[in-house]
Amino acid sequence: MAPEISPTPWAAAIFATLQRHAVSLVAYVPDAGHAELIRRAEADNAMRAVLLTSEEEGVGLLAGAWLGGRRGVLLMQSSGVGNCINMLSLVRTAPFPFLALVTMRGEFGEFNHWQVPMGTATPDVLRAMGLRILRADFPDEVTPVMEAAAQQCYAGGTATVVLLSQRLIGAKAFAK
Amino acid sequence: MTEKRLNRRDVVARLVAGRDETVVIAGLGATTYDLAAAGDHPRNFYLWGAMGGAAMMGLGLALAQPALPVLVITGDGEMLMGLGAFATIALHNPRNLTIAVLDNESYAETGGQKTHTAYGTDLAAVAKACGIADAMTLRRLEEVDLLAVRAHALSEGTTVAAIKIAPGELPKVLPPRDGGFMTNRLRGALGFPPM
Numbered sequence: 078m079a080p081e082i083s084p085t086p087w088a089a090a091i092f093a094t095l096q097r098h099a100v101s102l103v104a105y106v107p108d109a110g111h112a113e114l115i116r117r118a119e120a121d122n123a124m125r126a127v128l129l130t131s132e133e134e135g136v137g138l139l140a141g142a143w144l145g146g147r148r149g150v151l152l153m154q155s156s157g158v159g160n161c162i163n164m165l166s167l168v169r170t171a172p173f174p175f176l177a178l179v180t181m182r183g184e185f186g187e188f189n190h191w192q193v194p195m196g197t198a199t200p201d202v203l204r205a206m207g208l209r210i211l212r213a214d215f216p217d218e219v220t221p222v223m224e225a226a227a228q229q230c231y232a233g234g235t236a237t238v239v240l241l242s243q244r245l246i247g248a249k250a251f252a253k
Numbered sequence: 254m255t256e257k258r259l260n261r262r263d264v265v266a267r268l269v270a271g272r273d274e275t276v277v278i279a280g281l282g283a284t285t286y287d288l289a290a291a292g293d294h295p296r297n298f299y300l301w302g303a304m305g306g307a308a309m310m311g312l313g314l315a316l317a318q319p320a321l322p323v324l325v326i327t328g329d330g331e332m333l334m335g336l337g338a339f340a341t342i343a344l345h346n347p348r349n350l351t352i353a354v355l356d357n358e359s360y361a362e363t364g365g366q367k368t369h370t371a372y373g374t375d376l377a378a379v380a381k382a383c384g385i386a387d388a389m390t391l392r393r394l395e396e397v398d399l400l401a402v403r404a405h406a407l408s409e410g411t412t413v414a415a416i417k418i419a420p421g422e423l424p425k426v427l428p429p430r431d432g433g434f435m436t437n438r439l440r441g442a443l444g445f446p447p448m
Contacts, residue, residue, distance in 0.1 A: 102317070125316055127344075127345070128344060129341055130337030130340050130341055131337050133305070133306070133335075134309045134335065134338055134341055136303075136306065137303065137307070137312075137313065138310070138312055138316075139313060140313060141309065141310035141311060141312060141314035142314065142316065143317075143436070144276070144314050144317070144436060144439050144440060144443070145315075145317025145318040145321070145443065146440070146444075147313075147317035164305070164306055167432075171432045171433075172433060172448075173448070174448060
């Protein structure tokens with residue numbers, strides 16, 4: 078059997094950054110781009126991985142965790158950003174250090190055009206809700222972008238979303 | 254004989270009466286006023302928005318502080334907007350989390366329109382079907398007193414109680430609205446600094 082080659086080698090860099098910044102709660106809605114990060118979080122005893130039925134649950138979860146002294150991160154796909162909109166009010170009103178990592182769909186070679194409307198609107202929606210956006214398009218950008226995001230969020234208190242581009246994660250293959 | 258429905262303020266007063274360490278999160282709507290009417294407290298957090306998020310905030314806090322009793326008091330309308338939370342909570346089933354849903358089968362804030370529970374949705378059954386074994390519907394104050402004992406201690410898992418209450422609006426008692434104040438007050442009470 079051939080050794081499994083990680084399709085997302087940069088996931089280790091993200092995980093290391095989260096560890097370095099004492100993030101201990103990883104809320105997620107399953108996503109292929111985040112699969113390795115989710116596996117790492119579930120395998121680490123110092124992390125609590127929380128599977129959500131819908132992305133907005135993660136916003137409330139992280140707000141509650143912050144009340145209890147824990148830092149969290151929310152993993153989702155760009156389509157999930159739409160599900161979060163009203164709940165993102167908490168980020169400004171509660172307020173708490175909010176960090177989300179969003180794998181992008183609907184761009185760069187997307188096969189399924191149903192992903193395009195929300196993927197295209199994702200940065201505007203996030204900005205409209207007052208969140209700062211950082212973006213990684215290439216593997217060597219992931220570490221510096223993640224470090225900056227964690228720094229400005231957990232130390233600076235600036236709610237931040239990292240967009241992991243479809244170019245980085247690779248467009249999902251449906252047909253040849 | 255028609256059933257005499259419980260008064261929501263009586264229910265909330267009894268739920269918080271025996272509190273010591275317990276943190277209480279009130280969902281958007283009349284439950285915020287009910288909790289305020291029972292007396293403000295540094296360990297209260299009142300939601301003035303984010304409808305559907307109260308139970309998940311409770312889960313986040315319960316997971317962050319596993320020895321701290323966390324009581325979420327919310328309404329049927331607020332809970333119906335975030336039913337998925339029952340499935341998410343069931344996966345962790347924290348023993349320090351109690352969710353009390355004050356069920357008046359209507360949206361009291363917006364004119365008393367009926368909610369789904371008026372037409373048969375059974376919130377305790379939904380919670381149970383999602384995997385929360387300790388889920389029940391309460392109709393009597395003595396049952397509420399037993400729930401309060403559970404809410405201020407650790408149990409074997411999460412408890413969900415739908416408490417049938419009388420419909421109608423009561424005079425508003427307004428708690429603080431500044432989320433930064435509430436967040437830092439609560440974190441301070443738990444020994445955490447402001448951000």
